[in-house]
Amino acid sequence: MASLICSIINLYVLVIIVRLLMSWVPPTGPGTYRTIYDGFVTVTEPVLGPIRALIPPMRMGMMALDISPILVIVGLNILARIICGGGGMF
Numbered sequence: 368m369a370s371l372i373c374s375i376i377n378l379y380v381l382v383i384i385v386r387l388l389m390s391w392v393p394p395t396g397p398g399t400y401r402t403i404y405d406g407f408v409t410v411t412e413p414v415l416g417p418i419r420a421l422i423p424p425m426r427m428g429m430m431a432l433d434i435s436p437i438l439v440i441v442g443l444n445i446l447a448r449i450i451c452g453g454g455g456m457f
Contacts, residue, residue: 373451376443379414383436386411414439 386407394401415435422438424431 369450373447376447376450379411380440380443382407383411383415383440387436411436 386404389404389407394404418435418438419433422434424433424435
């Protein structure tokens with residue numbers, strides 16, 4: 368059971384990372400890329416949204432740095448290390 372939970376945690380971390388990478392080139396119109404992007408947002412936003420509400424993106428001139436994905440990945444890594452006995456992703 369612990370192995371399944373560890374695999375799910377590691378997969379979710381990967382999904383967050385893919386969403387981050389995709390956010391660098393957001394979709395501009397309808398199509399396959401938008402569908403895939405929206406799927407990643409749908410899966411990750413229930414976890415990232417509440418963290419972002421607690422700690423809003425930090426303004427840095429004309430852009431903002433959203434640290435919610437970093438916090439979630441670190442938290443999941445700690446959880447994986449506890450459950451998996453040191454087998455976290457990073």
